[in-house]
Amino acid sequence: MNAHDTSGTEGDGSPVTVLRAPIVLEYEYSAGQSASRFLRAIAEGRLLGQRCPVDGRVYFPSRGSCPQHAVTFGDEVVELSDKGTIVTFSIVRVPSKNIPLELPYITVNVLLDGADTILMHVLDADLDDVHMGMRVQAVWKPREEWTTSTENILFFRPIDEPDADYDSYKEHI
Numbered sequence: 756m757n758a759h760d761t762s763g764t765e766g767d768g769s770p771v772t773v774l775r776a777p778i779v780l781e782y783e784y785s786a787g788q789s790a791s792r793f794l795r796a797i798a799e800g801r802l803l804g805q806r807c808p809v810d811g812r813v814y815f816p817s818r819g820s821c822p823q824h825a826v827t828f829g830d831e832v833v834e835l836s837d838k839g840t841i842v843t844f845s846i847v848r849v850p851s852k853n854i855p856l857e858l859p860y861i862t863v864n865v866l867l868d869g870a871d872t873i874l875m876h877v878l879d880a881d882l883d884d885v886h887m888g889m890r891v892q893a894v895w896k897p898r899e900e901w902t903t904s905t906e907n908i909l910f911f912r913p914i915d916e917p918d919a920d921y922d923s924y925k926e927h928i
């Protein structure tokens with residue numbers, strides 16, 4: 756049966772049991788005040804977080820309010836480093852439609868310096884080298900290609916710094 760056949764039965768009179776009806780919804784999403792500020796900053800190569808007024812934790816990216824305490828963040832922004840620490844990682848060996856990377860690749864949860872929330876991204880490194888506590892830094896697109904998009908950061912890459920102390924990131928595992 757197709758979408759125009761409203762008889763409710765197959766040609767032989769038996770009940771229709773499956774109806775395929777592909778639906779496409781197009782959204783135009785307004786970023787809102789908080790995300791707009793974040794995206795305008797990233798177009799300048801700056802990473803802005805926001806601080807929860809209740810416990811002082813810095814959220815990045817910020818959605819303008821604290822999901823834990825249900826309070827709105829004020830206008831204060833916290834400028835973060837594009838360096839951070841790998842909290843956890845996965846080596847991906849299964850293709851995904853949305854991620855056009857050559858397999859295998861490494862996804863990482865990075866705790867940016869100055870932030871209290873983790874950022875998921877991709878790491879360019881040897882599969883044998885990646886480990887928890889590894890220090891990494893964002894690799895950005897060429898400056899002339901920056902837009903108001905998180906895609907300005909291409910991936911993270913290890914940097915020559917000693918591993919972070921386990922205690923400094925263990926609560927984010």
Ligand SMILES: [Zn+2]
Pocket residue numbers: 807808809810812821822823824825
């Ligand atoms: Zn909070």
